[in-house]
Amino acid sequence: MSKQAILEALKSSAMEKVAMPTIDIAPVTTDLKAYLAQSLATVAGRLEDGGMAALNARVEELMSGGNKVLSTLADIPGNHKGADDPHGLADVDFAVIKGEFAVAENGAVWVAETALSQRIAPFICENLLLVVEKDAIVANMHEAMTHLGKLDASLGFGVFIAGPSKTADIEQALVVGAHGACSLSLYLV
Amino acid sequence: MQKVIQTHAKAADIFCRDESRVDWHSKALWVLREKRDRAASSLPEWETLRALGSQIKLHTLRELPSYLEAFEAKCLSQGVQVHWAKDGAEHNRIVHEILSRHGVKKLVKSKSMLTEECHLNPFLEGKGIEVIDTDLGERIIQLNHQPPSHIVVPAIHMKKEEVGDLFHEKLGTPKGESDPTRLTRAARAHLREQFLSADAAMTGVNMAVASEGAVIVCTNEGNADMGANLPKLQLHSMGIDKIVPDLDSAAVLLRMLARNATGQPITTYSSLYRTPKPGGEMHVIIVDNGRSDMMRDKLLGEALKCIRCGGCLNTCPVYRRSGGYSYGHTIPGPIGIAVGADEDSTHSSPWACTLCGSCSFVCPTKVPLDKIIFHRRRLYAERKSLPYGKSGYMPLVGRFMASPLLLDTGMAAARVALKILPHSLLKPMSGAWGKYRELPAAPGSSFEGWVKKNRPELLVKSKGEK
Numbered sequence: 001m002s003k004q005a006i007l008e009a010l011k012s013s014a015m016e017k018v019a020m021p022t023i024d025i026a027p028v029t030t031d032l033k034a035y036l037a038q039s040l041a042t043v044a045g046r047l048e049d050g051g052m053a054a055l056n057a058r059v060e061e062l063m064s065g066g067n068k069v070l071s072t073l074a075d076i077p078g079n080h081k082g083a084d085d086p087h088g089l090a091d092v093d094f095a096v097i098k099g100e101f102a103v104a105e106n107g108a109v110w111v112a113e114t115a116l117s118q119r120i121a122p123f124i125c126e127n128l129l130l131v132v133e134k135d136a137i138v139a140n141m142h143e144a145m146t147h148l149g150k151l152d153a154s155l156g157f158g159v160f161i162a163g164p165s166k167t168a169d170i171e172q173a174l175v176v177g178a179h180g181a182c183s184l185s186l187y188l189v
Numbered sequence: 190m191q192k193v194i195q196t197h198a199k200a201a202d203i204f205c206r207d208e209s210r211v212d213w214h215s216k217a218l219w220v221l222r223e224k225r226d227r228a229a230s231s232l233p234e235w236e237t238l239r240a241l242g243s244q245i246k247l248h249t250l251r252e253l254p255s256y257l258e259a260f261e262a263k264c265l266s267q268g269v270q271v272h273w274a275k276d277g278a279e280h281n282r283i284v285h286e287i288l289s290r291h292g293v294k295k296l297v298k299s300k301s302m303l304t305e306e307c308h309l310n311p312f313l314e315g316k317g318i319e320v321i322d323t324d325l326g327e328r329i330i331q332l333n334h335q336p337p338s339h340i341v342v343p344a345i346h347m348k349k350e351e352v353g354d355l356f357h358e359k360l361g362t363p364k365g366e367s368d369p370t371r372l373t374r375a376a377r378a379h380l381r382e383q384f385l386s387a388d389a390a391m392t393g394v395n396m397a398v399a400s401e402g403a404v405i406v407c408t409n410e411g412n413a414d415m416g417a418n419l420p421k422l423q424l425h426s427m428g429i430d431k432i433v434p435d436l437d438s439a440a441v442l443l444r445m446l447a448r449n450a451t452g453q454p455i456t457t458y459s460s461l462y463r464t465p466k467p468g469g470e471m472h473v474i475i476v477d478n479g480r481s482d483m484m485r486d487k488l489l490g491e492a493l494k495c496i497r498c499g500g501c502l503n504t505c506p507v508y509r510r511s512g513g514y515s516y517g518h519t520i521p522g523p524i525g526i527a528v529g530a531d532e533d534s535t536h537s538s539p540w541a542c543t544l545c546g547s548c549s550f551v552c553p554t555k556v557p558l559d560k561i562i563f564h565r566r567r568l569y570a571e572r573k574s575l576p577y578g579k580s581g582y583m584p585l586v587g588r589f590m591a592s593p594l595l596l597d598t599g600m601a602a603a604r605v606a607l608k609i610l611p612h613s614l615l616k617p618m619s620g621a622w623g624k625y626r627e628l629p630a631a632p633g634s635s636f637e638g639w640v641k642k643n644r645p646e647l648l649v650k651s652k653g654e655k
Contacts, residue, residue: 015250086466142441146437157461167410
């Protein structure tokens with residue numbers, strides 16, 4: 001009922017008709033990897049060199065140091081068995097998660113639900129290790145959305161993650177590690 | 190809940206008593222403005238994005254009925270339940286009905302100015318539901334029993350020592366602790382318990398994508414996602430103005446939102462929710478609450494282009510020096526006057542503005558804020574509801590300024606008075622204007638007189654044109 005009332009009320013709108021503009025912004029053609037590294041640094045993330053070998057070594061080191069590592073990548077075995085209930089991931093120290101692509105202009109990585117067993121995984125872990133194929137870098141958000149448009153239509157949830165969680169709510173002092181991950185490393189493989 | 194009983198100037202007076210705090214507040218916000226400038230200038234296409242953002246929003250606002258219906262249809266086809274609320278009371282009823290159906294005792298909420306506007310928290314608390322605000326700034330002011338004083342940094346008015354005292358009392362942090370990192374860690378631990386024990390989560394909506402039936406939620410802390418992805422039940426409240434046609438339009442706004450708010454290239458998390466989680470329920474509540482009324486006025490309707498980045502607050506010389514609470518409205522600052530002046534029973538908020546235009550200049554979607562605020566003044570005058578005082582003298586000022594004879598004689602008298610009368614006699618007559626200013630030195634002649642003497646050719650020319 002309120003739906004009809006709202007739609008009815010909108011009929012007396014005085015706003016003028018404006019055509020939907022064409023969004024045509026040329027992407028930068030600079031070295032995308034360098035651009036990504038620079039953007040990632042401004043959002044307090046780290047770009048790791050060394051590819052899959054470096055990631056494997058890091059995960060081994062973390063697990064031998066007693067950390068609980070949850071991995072959603074088939075070829076990286078973690079030591080956290082996951083959980084049927086999202087609350088069961090509350091003790092994850094490090095999560096290794098596949099991102100679909102990274103955005104050079106802002107350091108954001110698109111993580112889709114299809115790469116996760118639980119939507120909460122990239123948020124509830126203490127630290128996040130994201131993995132993106134080295135060619136999967138787009139210049140800007142316009143290109144990113146073009147990619148999203150091609151994604152699986154059944155996708156129910158996805159997120160752009162740009163660095164670790166952070167806040168500046170107390171006197172504008174930047175604190176890394178609010179409710180989500182306290183650190184973020186991006187591995188290009 | 191805030192009740193408006195004081196004019197902006199009176200309420201600002203209270204804030205201005207502590208001059209060092211005013212300077213501190215102003216500086217903190219100006220830092221954000223400077224970061225915004227650096228972020229904006231780092232993109233060569235910034236002005237193009239602003240123009241696009243404005244056009245996209247104008248286009249969508251005109252076509253709202255069709256986009257809202259397309260959005261709803263897509264949501265329904267993806268298993269999301271959609272509700273419509275014409276005002277805040279209906280919104281609150283719907284939310285409570287959903288929560289009570291699921292026996293919800295504790296709700297975690299991420300930032301939503303809309304739920305503030307609807308006064309949802311006190312409503313739900315009155316029904317016995319615990320509501321936990323999870324954005325750190327919002328949690329601070331919730332514990333301090335205050336509404337937000339800024340739309341992006343809601344606790345900007347508080348010093349770290351005050352947050353330390355509050356956390357000592359409420360969260361048991363050590364006495365005297367005022368280090369932002371340690372205080373944030375304490376809040377992280379406290380709020381994690383809340384996330385893990387909540388029965389439902391609620392978020393605001395930054396953009397609702399009509400073509401996808403998806404809502405986009407942006408946070409830096411990850412609190413919206415920590416909330417929404419743990420319990421089975423998730424709710425998202427959105428104003429009808431949050432619709433964008435498609436992902437391409439969302440990209441334009443996402444590129445500007447964080448850059449214009451805090452100077453970041455994008456918020457840490459920009460999440461897209463399209464279906465309920467497996468075994469869960471997702472509800473979207475679409476709220477009008479006065480927005481369709483605003484669109485009956487072409488200029489006021491443009492205020493709905495706003496994407497709530499807070500950039501206009503950070504740059505506003507009046508906001509920075511009078512504090513968010515002086516506006517007596519949920520949303521303070523220039524955008525608050527633009528969208529909320531009708532609820533200001535003192536009719537004073539449109540005068541909390543110097544019409545400097547800085548807000549319009551920084552706005553990412555080109556909301557003509559200064560024009561809207563001026564328009565608000567005119568609407569008050571037309572309705573004969575000018576704030577106390579102004580209705581008395583403003584018509585006289587109008588008559589005075591409209592008559593060359595009165596104006597010339599008056600100004601000549603003022604020049605003489607400034608020269609010969611004692612300061613102590615004249616100063617009180619300058620009213621609020623003179624409170625923080627010295628009286629000017631009297632010029633030798635009127636401007637017209639100066640032109641006659643020094644640039645007579647200008648006078649001849651303008652007369653010739655007549």
